[in-house]
Amino acid sequence: MTLPAYPDGLPLPLRDGYGLDKVNRIRSTAMDNGRAIQRWEFDDAPEFPSVSWIFTEPQSRLFNAWHTQVVKSGWFTVRLLTDMGFDDVTARFVESPKRAELLGKYLWKWTATLEIEFEQMLPNGWAELLPDYILNADIFDRAQNIEKP
Known part of the structure; x- marks a missing residue:
């Protein structure tokens, strides 16, 4: 089964506010003497990029229909910038995207947090x-x- 893809006619996320939050992989257990024992918990962990887009009215309509009718809460493929460069990644929305504000006369800013299935790494x-x-x-x-x- 192929995953739905982010629509070709829509722009990539903005650089402003773009970040890749990582899951803490180190677990720490406090000891009575004040020290702590640390251990590496797991290798594969998702990343959570905070993304935003600015869409024209038609792009906003397409994005709204795509994420509510096609993707819903499932996985999809999208081209994102990571420290490995631009890459097609498997992602899903952590929560529904928000149409946050109207910019200018006819531009809409959408924001969302994604979950990337695997961290891109060498x-x-x-x-x-x-x-x-x-x-x-x-x-x-x-x-x-x-x-x-």
Whole structure:
């Protein structure tokens, strides 16, 4: 079964107020001596981006119909910016999107909190074995694609 996709004619979320909240993966147990024992609880955890859009009237009508008639409370695919770059992710609305305010004459601002199914991350081992490659990926990319087309 394919998931519904965010409509192509609608803009991506605004940068203003965009953030990716993470679930705390570290569990801490307080000891009587004042110290604490900490442990890593789990690897896979969702992220919760706070998003907002500014839509024209027709875009607002489409978005309203799409999220209430097509997606409802289910999962969908949407292109979002993460620290891995723009990526198609599987997401769902944590609660119904809010048509918060009218901007100007005919623009509508919508806000929502999404849940991204999995955190976008580099494969295991890269941070330990190839930190320079990660930090200087743009140099390697230019060397491979510009110098040697």
